[in-house]
Amino acid sequence: MIYCTKCGSPNPDEANYCQKDGYSLHNPTNLLKLTTKLTNYMQCHHCGTEQLNEAQYCYVCGESFEKLSSNHEYDKPLPIQSKKIKVRSFKRPLILAVPFVILCILFLYVFSSATINLLEKSQYTNQNIYDVEENQQHFQSYRYLIDNLNHIKAEATGMWNQQGGPSRMHSALSPIDLMMIGHLGKVNVSISEEFEAREEQSLLHEFTMRPGLAFYFLMASFSLFLVSMLYAFRAKVSDEKDWIVHTISFSTVYSLSIWLISLFSRQSNIMDHGSVSQITSYAYGSMGLLIKSFIMSFIIMLIVLSFKKGFTNQSSFAKSIKKASLALMTILLTIIILSTLIVTGIQDMSPYQLILGAALVTGVVLIVQLAIYLVNLSLFNTFEFKSMMFNDEQFKYSLLQRSEPHLYTDLLVQGFENLQSYAWVILGIMILVLYMFSRSFRKLSSREKWVSILQYSLIISVTLAGLTYAASLSFDVLYQETDEQYFIGFSSIFVFLSSLIISLIISTIGAIKVRE
Structure with missing residues (x-):
């Protein structure tokens, strides 16, 4: 038996704490573990150790039994509540994300407009690629491919006829086009002819294109980064569950917004050539933009929220x-x-x-x-x-x-x-x-x-x-x-x-x- 030095009550040899007043019976570095089973016992709800029915404190972990009601069942440890992500957890973050997504799109629109104002008139003169010097043909080919996006947009909006071709006009692209390019969207273009006499339409050719200029991708990423920092001030992130919920909520609202914008950015134009009309259709791949914008916003928000003050015990x-x-x-x-x-x-x-x-x-x-x-x-x-x-x-x-x-x-x-x-x-x-x-x-x-x-x-x-x-x-x-x-x-x-x-x-x- 071990006697408590505070109250003098007897305790089992295996005890770490007094069963009557919870006082430590050993030096903390020499605490013992329960090695034998007791008769007429109950179970500590905290550590699961067997206890005498009359004990008021657990002699292993020191947990008090006085705060529990007399009819509480001690034979089973209390269940540990796991933090699972539930659907209702997304309600507030989704509502919180809406104004910040609108702000992000406004930022991106302003940046895109400023970029368009900096763009100069195309130096590509629409001459045949093979007419230049042979060691310059690769250069001319690359410029031709990039400018194709500009040329097709000019045809799809009627700007080609109004301004006399690409050699006399500035960029035909709008801030919305730069936004879609910034999210790595592919342009789907179809050009067809319609014969008035036969009242039929035939497809000339179609193509998909991505200009591959990383600046516009970084411009969209920078807008997301700025708004993510503002969002982090309002979001309550204390654990990884909040971290993931807020990231998914913002990314969902943002990607759906970009997807809707892409749906309304489709354009087509008919160029009348007498008995034959050329129809040019210009649209962005909406599903591709939905996926890519979600991944972009998810990664950026995940990074920003990982630095939030108060997000402790990180994995x-x-x-x-x-x-x-x-x-x-x-x-x-x-x-x-x-x-x-x-x-x-x-x-x-x-x-x-x-x-x-x-x-x-x-x-x-x-x-x-x-x-x-x-x-x-x-x-x-x-x-x-x-x-x-x-x-x-x-x-x-x-x-x-x-x-x-x-x-x-x-x-x-x-x-x-x-x-x-x-x-x-x-x-x-x-x-x-x-x-x-x-x-x-x-x-x-x-x-x-x-x-x-x-x-x-x-x-x-x-x-x-x-x-x-x-x-x-x-x-x-x-x-x-x-x-x-x-x-x-x-x-x-x-x-x-x-x-x-x-x-x-x-x-x-x-x-x-x-x-x-």
């Missing part, structure tokens, strides 16, 4: 998001600064000249585009120029695979070779940043450390793959049962895999604690 996933987002912002800001120096200092470089002159391109667009090119080159990705116009002279270039200069591609080869030294510098910066931020994983347990490294690397590689996808032009044409495909940019799958491998290796090195 390794939330902590990994914070580390990865800080690392990415550091990398991207550094690369954009370097890209700005390159664009302002070396304006005769062919990657600069490649898209210069298109109706959607300004100096800022060039800076962002070159920054994404540098990231991909530093990750050993391959720049590809696939065009049916130059089927025999497909251009590919990477740090590990260099094309031989040719009459059609010598300027491109020389230009990308001038970027090699910058690409190696970017690779060094990325390795250093990844290593520095991954050092915080050293304090974690072995299991948490490896989970955090994987999550950290996945977040970085997914983001870089998204930026690469945003900076790559795709153009698929169906013309009289003949398919033509154009692709100018980098493979987003390759950059995902290469950045994932590099991130895993560097973050693993950074997370290893060196014993002194």
